[in-house]
Amino acid sequence: MLQFPGTIRSKLPNAGISIFSRMTALAHQHNAINLAQGFPDFPSSEKLIELVNHYMHQGMNQYAPMPGVMQLREAIAEKTEEIYSITPDPETEITIVSGATYGLYSAFQALLHEGNEVIVFEPAYDSYVPGITMAGGVPVPIQLQAPDYKINWDLVKKRINAHTRAIVLNSPQNPSGTVLKPNDLLQLAKLVKDTDIIIISDEVYEHIIFDGVRHEGVLHYPELAKRSVIISSFGKTFHNTGWKIGYVIAAKELTKEIRAVHQFMQFSVHTPSQYALADFLKDKQQYTMLPEFYQQKRDQFINLLQGSRFKWKPAAGTYFQLLDYSAISNKKDTDFANELTEKHKVASIPLSPFYHNNSQGTMLRFCFAKSDGTLEKAAAILQKI
Numbered sequence: 001m002l003q004f005p006g007t008i009r010s011k012l013p014n015a016g017i018s019i020f021s022r023m024t025a026l027a028h029q030h031n032a033i034n035l036a037q038g039f040p041d042f043p044s045s046e047k048l049i050e051l052v053n054h055y056m057h058q059g060m061n062q063y064a065p066m067p068g069v070m071q072l073r074e075a076i077a078e079k080t081e082e083i084y085s086i087t088p089d090p091e092t093e094i095t096i097v098s099g100a101t102y103g104l105y106s107a108f109q110a111l112l113h114e115g116n117e118v119i120v121f122e123p124a125y126d127s128y129v130p131g132i133t134m135a136g137g138v139p140v141p142i143q144l145q146a147p148d149y150k151i152n153w154d155l156v157k158k159r160i161n162a163h164t165r166a167i168v169l170n171s172p173q174n175p176s177g178t179v180l181k182p183n184d185l186l187q188l189a190k191l192v193k194d195t196d197i198i199i200i201s202d203e204v205y206e207h208i209i210f211d212g213v214r215h216e217g218v219l220h221y222p223e224l225a226k227r228s229v230i231i232s233s234f235g236k237t238f239h240n241t242g243w244k245i246g247y248v249i250a251a252k253e254l255t256k257e258i259r260a261v262h263q264f265m266q267f268s269v270h271t272p273s274q275y276a277l278a279d280f281l282k283d284k285q286q287y288t289m290l291p292e293f294y295q296q297k298r299d300q301f302i303n304l305l306q307g308s309r310f311k312w313k314p315a316a317g318t319y320f321q322l323l324d325y326s327a328i329s330n331k332k333d334t335d336f337a338n339e340l341t342e343k344h345k346v347a348s349i350p351l352s353p354f355y356h357n358n359s360q361g362t363m364l365r366f367c368f369a370k371s372d373g374t375l376e377k378a379a380a381i382l383q384k385i
Helices: 019-029 046-057 070-084 100-111 128-134 153-159 182-192 252-265 271-280 290-304 333-342 372-383
Strands: 094-097 117-122 138-143 164-170 198-202 228-233 246-250 320-324 363-367
Touching: 019 333, 046 271, 070 094, 070 246, 070 271, 094 100, 094 252, 100 128, 100 198, 100 228, 100 246, 100 252, 117 128, 128 138, 138 153, 153 182, 164 182, 246 252, 290 320, 290 372, 333 363
Parallel strands: 117 138, 117 164, 164 198, 198 228
Antiparallel strands: 094 246, 228 246, 320 363
C-alpha cells in the first residue's frame, strides 16, 4: 500500500466514478442485462478487422504522423464533401484523435483560457463540464425544455456576454435522443454572427438519425462552419467503441491550436487502424445504412415495450431511448435504476447525473444497440415491472 505524504489540490474535487462505470459495474455484479453503457453487443465488421490485421502485417506499426495518416484524412474530406457539400483541407483542417472524448478535451485545452464561459445544454454528456473546468473555463448550464428537450434560444441570447467563448452543441443528443432542427442552427448562426464565439459540435451520432430526417450538422451552415470544431467518432459509426478513434474538423486557425495541444498530450493514434479505416470508408454503405439499421433496433425495442407501464417518445437519433417510469415508482432515478439492476437484472442510466445540480426526474436511458436476443430478454423483464 502506497500513501502520498503531501497534500493534493484536486482539479476535480467533486468528481467520483462516472455513472457509466458505476452502472456497468453494478450490472456485472448482479449479472444484469447491460443496457446502460453505450456500446453494441454485436461484432464490428469482419472486413474492417481483416484490414487492420493486413496493415499490421504490412508493417504499419510505427508512429503515424501527428495529424493522422493522410489517406484517412483524405477519405474523411471526401466523405464530408459528399454529405455537407464542403471540403475541409486534409492537410490543415482534419486531425485524427484517440476518440471523441479526447477530441473534445483537446479542443477545450487549446481554445479556452481562465474565466472563459462555455454554454452547455443539459442534460449533457458527462465529459463536457470536467473538460471545460480543467481548461480553466466556466460552464454555463442551460436546461433543455422537456418533454422534447428543445433549446430556448431566447434564454441562450440572455446568457451570452463578453465572457462567452464557446457553445457546446450535441446533435443527435446524448442522452435525450433528440435532434436539432434547421431553425435551431439558423437561430444559433444569428446569435454568434460578428462575435468570437466558437462552436464545439459533438456529432458522434451524425449517422444514427431516424425517420428520414437530415442530420443538421454545423457544416451545413457557413456562419457556423467557419467557427466550429466538429467532433466525430468511428467507434459509434462502425460498432468498435473500444478502438477509441475519432477525428476533429475545424478551420485551419482553430486546428493549429488543437494540434499544438494534441502533439504534447498524445502525438499520434494507432497506425494500422487508420490505414484500415481509410480503406473501409471507400464502402459508403457502411455508414449510409446506419439510419435504417438502428431505426429497426429502436422500433423493435419500443414495440417490445408496448403495453408496459413505461412511457416514451421515440428517439429521433442516437442509439438511446429514454423511458419514463413515473407510472411505476416515485423513487429518485438513481435509486430506481439501482433497483432495476439489482432486483430485475436490467441496467440503465439515470438522467440526473447529466445535470450540474443532479436535477431529479423519472427518466432512464436505455441503449438499444444490442442484438435482437438481448433486446427481447430485456423487454420481457421490463414488461413485468
